[in-house]
Every structure is written in C-alpha cells, then in structure tokens.
Amino acid sequence: MQATLPTTPSFDRAAERARVQRERRRTAMIDVLVTLGTIALALLVGFLVMLIVGKDPILAYSSLLGGPLSRTNRTGRWIEDATTLIILGLSVSIPFRARQFSLGAQGQMFMAAMIAAVIAIYVPMPPLVAVLLPLAAAMLAGFLVGLLPGLMKAYLNANEIVSTLMLNAVVVLLYDFLLTNVFTPPGSQSLRSEAIQAGSMLARFTTLLGVNLGRANLAVLFAAILVVAVWALLNRTPFGYEIRTIGANEKFARYGGINTRRAIALSFAIGGAIAAVAGVHLVLGVHQRLIPGIAAGLGFEGIVVALLARNNPLLIPITGLFYSYLRVGGDIMEQEAAVGTEIVLVIQAVIILLLTAQVLVNYVKSRSRPVRET
C-alpha cells in the first residue's frame, strides 16, 4: 500500500524560505528601531526632568553624552565599566531566558570577589595559574550562591525575587564583616585588604599601550569569550534549548519531557558563575585588592543591559557599551553640571518601563506591518 502524499502545487520552497528570511530581517530591524526609539524617549524624559528642575539641560547632556570620550582616562573608565556590565548582562540573560527573575548578581559578585581575593592574596602561585585558579574558585562560589535560590525556586517554588535579594543582603554583610575583621591588616589606616600578588593582576591597558586608559584591563577578553560562550550555550546546546523552551512555556516544557526543575536551578547557578567573573574583574583587574562596597550599586544594571538586548547574548556587548557610556557620562555630568548622576537611574527605569510595555511595542510593530501579498 502506498499512500500518496497530498501535493501542494503552489508551494515553492525557495520562495518560501526567502519570504521567511525577509520577515525575520524585518522583525529584527523593527526590534532595533523600537530599542533606539525607547532610548531616545528615555533621554528625552531625562532632558525634560532637568528642564523642570531648572538645571541647564544642554550643558548637562553635553557632558553626559560627550564626557566619556573627552579624555582617555574617562574612556578607560567606560571600557572598565562596560566590561563589568556586559558580563553582568550575560549573567542575567540566562535565568531571564527561562523567565526566572534571579536578582542575585550583587551577592554573587561580592562572594566571588572575596574568594578570588583570598586566593590571590594568600596562596603563592606560578604566573598563569595565579589568574586561573582565583577565577575558577570564584566561579564555583558564584555557581553555588546562584544554585541555592535556584533550588529553592525549582523544588520548593520559593519566590526567587525575595530569596535572591535576601541572599544579597546576607552576602554583602558577610563581606563587610570579613573585610573589617579578617582581611584588613591590623594597624591599617583605611578599611582595605592587602594588594593581591603581582602575578594575579590582570594587565592594564595603560601599561600595555602606554596611553592613560585608567584601570581598564585584560578582563575585556573574559567578556568577549563569555559572549560567544553564552550564545553557544543558549543556542547550540540541549541545555539552552531547555532554557528557551521553559521561557516560552514552562508547562509545555514539562509535558515535553524536560526536567524543568533541574534546568531552572541550573539557570540560576550558571548565571551566578558568570556574575562571579564580573566580581573577579573587579578584584584582579580594577581594584587589585578588596575595598568596601566593591560591587555596590551594580545590582540591577545587568537587567537593563540584558533587557535592551532582549536577552540576546550577541547584542549584549552593544547594549552594555551603551549603558556604561551613560553611567560614566552621568558621573562626569555630576562633576561638570552639578546634576546628580542618579538621573541615569531615572533614565534606566524609563527604559525598562517602555521596553516591557507590550502594547507600545506592538503598536509600533503593527504600524510598520507591510500589506500581505497573497
């Protein structure tokens, strides 16, 4: 018995593929436009706020938008901050892809900074190992700090927002405690640990290139490697497929045979391991010792970077560079125009609000929909 396949005479495979690709390019284009429009709108809101409070918005914005490129050391600050933010954005993107709101990056960074510093200060090591061992240990620590709320969410359905924020507070207090009572050498004037051993320091561009680029350092390479690694993890591995399926529809994923609990817990933990790299960057590259509040104020920055990039690892470098540009510009604006750098936080909030407002985004999309040719 031979079943005859239903024939579809009008189906042209090549044309269909071209149509799909055209459609895909078009949506990508719209996504980019929506994002740019959002940023422009958010900057406009900031502009209006300054106008209302009677500051000179033009002066403020020229230092906000021009500042980071006005001196090489400021550019260095931009690179340094972007490195941290790109890594943070990548870290957040993994649990976010699974629709898990893990906000634990703050605690993971502090824990990683501590572990990396302990090894880099007290354990004598040969050159390359002196970087890799603290890095590996810190990533393990970040993994574990991420795993705990991950397990709590996956197996006990404990609210991950509350658990990660509480864990952050605990880790930051622990960091404070250990820095005050253990790491600061007795008789030291200020609250800070000894410097890490020379072999553990990540080379700075200032010494490598002879241009004053501040504290920007080779951790840029970590960021670059992670971009590719996270992209591959999400798009080319079974685990990435599980994460994306859970993000699209958790019930479907479960019925489809995915061990959703394991995948969810792992998404938290892997995010933690990546956030740890940001902590390592801060210790081995930027400060080269432990200082109070080493990663303070970085808690939510990864979210906006990941969100602007729509959790797409390949776009995160761009949004990370953009957002750190705003942050560094904000500091310069505060010095030069006496407008608080916190306006950047306000702009950040507006960006998140607008980008998540589905109706606005869909409205823009529907307006740009071409007439179907049938």
Add this chain to the structure above:
Amino acid sequence: MDQALQVIFSATFIAAVLRVSTPILLPALGGLISDLGGVVNIALEGIMLTAACAGVLISVATQSEWPGLLAGVVMGVLMALVLAFFHLNLKADLILAAIAINILASGGTIFVVFLLTGDKGSTSALVSKQMPFVEIPIIKDIPVIGPIVSGQNLLTYVAFIAVVLVAVFLYRTRAGIHLRAVGENPEAARSVGINVRAQQYLALGLSGLLAALGGVYLSMGYVKFFARDMTAGRGFIALAAIFLGGKTPWGTMIAALVFGAAEALSVQLGNLRIPNQLVQMIPYVATLVALVIYALVQRQRAIARQRKFRQTQTVAVGS
C-alpha cells in the same frame, strides 16, 4: 547569654518589636491585598521610599506633619497606579515594571534630595516633622502593658488597626470578595460580570496606600529624616511576611512581628559585643528560612489534599 535573655523579656523590647514591625506590617498588608488580587506588588520597596521622601520634604516645606503624610500617601498611590497602568493597560511584565519602579524611586529620591539640599546621603540637615506619638489615657498607667501599648507612634496604631480593616475588607465586603475572586481565577470572575481590570487597579492602589503609610512611618516616626535607600529591603521582607503568614491578614501580622522581633533583637544584640554585621544578617536569614518553611508547609498541604481527594474517590467508587 543572660544579658540577651533579659533584653528579650523586657517591656522595652516588646515595645521595640511593635515599633520596628510597623514598617514591615503596613507594606505587607498592602502586598497581601495585591497578591490576593493576582497582581503581586514587587514595587512595595520603591513605593515606601517615594512616600518616605515626599513626606519629609513636604513636612519641611509646610512645617507641619499632616500635609507630609498626605503627600507621602498621594505619591505612593500614584506610583502604584503607574505600575498598574503599565501592567494592566500597556501589558508590561508586572515584575519587570515593578523593578523599574523600584529603580525609579531609588534614583529619583536621591536626585531630588541632592537638588534640594546638595547632600546625597540624607535630609538630616532639614528640620522635618514627625507623626505624633500617642499616650493612651488609662492604659498608660498599667504596669507592664502600659509602656508597651501606650506611647507608640500614631502610624503604629494605624498598622495594627489596618490588620482588622484589611481582614474585614477581604472577607466581609463585596469588593474584597470580588478582588479575591479575580486573584483566584480572572476568567471565571470575568464570566460572572466582575470588572477584572478595575479590581486589579483597586488591589494595586490599596497596596500603594498601605506601603506609602509604611514609608511615611519610616521617615516621620521611626526616625525624623529621609536617608538614601532607607527602606533597606523592608518592602521585600514584607513580601516574605505575606508568604510566611499563609496569605491571611492575621498570619501576615504574626509574620511581620516575627521579622520585627528579629530586627529588634539585632539592634539590641548590637549593644553587646557581637559583630554588628553578623547581627544585622538576622532578619535576612530569618526571611530565607521563612521562605523555605512556607514552601515546605505548602507542599505538605498539597500532598494532604491530594490524599484526601484520592480517599474520597475510592469511597465513591466503593459505594
């Protein structure tokens, strides 16, 4: 250890527990209403912060506490309604929008305070007002109970009265029952003619009102100034209190008192020779443990329910 025990069983300590529970209890009640309405409000923290800031600034401007209270409440409700608008009308993700509100509050308050005072840390340079402390006539003379119950801040009494009001609202009024119906199953509620969106606006608005009262208490009762990020995670501890309290007003109150006791203990122990940071961890660790306990209890309940269901099934088949 003796010292610690003495501290815990003193009237001053219990009075302190009521004092520090207030800014957890008020937002927790708000969060409870929003949670039962199916729109859990993660922005409690930001709403409290905004209200705390607005309250102080307006009380400085008018040199009176009542306009400050009003301004704080109005700003808090406004923030909650912005969240509601973005979620309900513009279909923004509730959690992300709430995170944005929290960031907005954190940045916005510091921005405004810096503009007005040139100081980023706090408004302690300004002379602000405090909500009145109430001495209750006869009760204040009763030996042990007097110092505990009397002499608290007005908003502390409001918080505990609010427990009763919220309970009555949720279980005894039409609006409260509709609100819970919406939280339970929006489609079913819609099918019997309940306006789901209006109920969720109400839920978020009320959560904003209660959280705002908690915020005003912080800056105009608990202390007498606004400081950057002074809420210090209370909005999130409040969320944990809801879960730990089994999503009922009375349970939430008990949970808030437990967290308050942990915090008051950490303040008291700080006077002894125990490192400050370790003691400060107590409320956060307590919250984490509470989350796990709540989850375990929930699971036990679900298992018990299933077993019961199976039993009734077999009985039905057997007969």
